[in-house]
Amino acid sequence: MTDAIFKPKTRDIETEVEINAPMKAVWKALTDAEELTRWFPLEAGKNPDGTLRMSWRDEFCWDSRIEIAEPNRHFRIASVERLTDQQPAPDAAERSVTVAQPTATDFFLEARGGKTVLRLVHSGFSADAEWDALYDGTRRGWKFQLWSLRHYLENHRDTPRETAYVRIFLNKLSRQEAWQRLFSTKMLAREGRVENLLPGGRYALHTATGDYFEGVVQTFNPPQEFSATAENFNNGILQIQLDALFNYRDVNFYLFTYGISKQDVNAIESRMRGLLHKLED
Structure with a gap:
């Protein structure tokens, strides 16, 4: 008799946005480091090992391994979000204790009515209650970031x-x-x-x-x-x-x-x- 393989329960974030921009422009905004800095992180580039690095003044760093890159269709990154060693006071009330774990983010593109529809699926969040704050914060974060992407592409495309x-x-x-x-x-x-x-x-x-x-x-x-x-x-x-x-x-x-x-x-x-x-x- 063999032991059953335990797979922890996880939950996903799924949302979509309709963008009045060509599909190739949306694809470039998702995959090009310079374009990423025009709607998402403050800095972006490649690590020596080829992984994608996104950061916010080195306080938040997000290293991502590109797993799927089907131009104008499907972009998938597997990533771990981590914090630098800058630490706040330890006695703060109203705090949540979590440890970063690998997650995956899929971006699916399709044409619809002359516009581009971008569907995002961010998967791999633990279903444990201690992950509630991180899950909710990430859900809210993607809502804002996809609006930021649409705002950039519809109003300021190609502008730093x-x-x-x-x-x-x-x-x-x-x-x-x-x-x-x-x-x-x-x-x-x-x-x-x-x-x-x-x-x-x-x-x-x-x-x-x-x-x-x-x-x-x-x-x-x-x-x-x-x-x-x-x-x-x-x-x-x-x-x-x-x-x-x-x-x-x-x-x-x-x-x-x-x-x-x-x-x-x-x-x-x-x-x-x-x-x-x-x-x-």
Whole structure:
């Protein structure tokens, strides 16, 4: 008698987006390192072993092995997401403990009504409860990233992206408390309100740094995420994201721009970094 092979239960994330762009443009955006940086990671390239490397200022690194590459049809990567050695305070409340495990991401393309439909399947997430936070965060993340891909291809195709990115760790505040402070008059909403916003509605925020953002809301999900177009930055994207993963809680500010100078974007990043570091004062 032989022992039965134990296969842990897993769950998948599946979603799709319709993009008004040629299939070859969508394929290139998924598979070309330079194109990837225009909608997904901040940096992308190849490792010495040929695997694909995507990173966010070296805080998050995602190494992927390309398993299937059928042009304009099917792209599959097998990957492990890992964190660098930058660690937040260990006593943070509202945290989730997880360990990264290999997952696979499939991108399927098809033509439909003159547009390209991209279907994504991200598989291999453990069904154990301790993986709930990672699963939910990844699900929300793909929803945003596919919108970012569509926004890039339909509005800024072939244009490099400049990003203002600030990440801080929370040591004292819960996510709910941090969210309330973020959108207070002392931080991001010196003028303007975000209560009761709905996707498709308009917003306008005057921040305590003197910066101004306005556009159309994509996601309003307190205390986790606010994302919207930033029309006054050449129709860029603004995202505020609060996460609780891997023993930490953090706040992430992103302003994704196209056709805006690196100098101007860096200046915004500097002002936002100074502002967000006062969040728990």
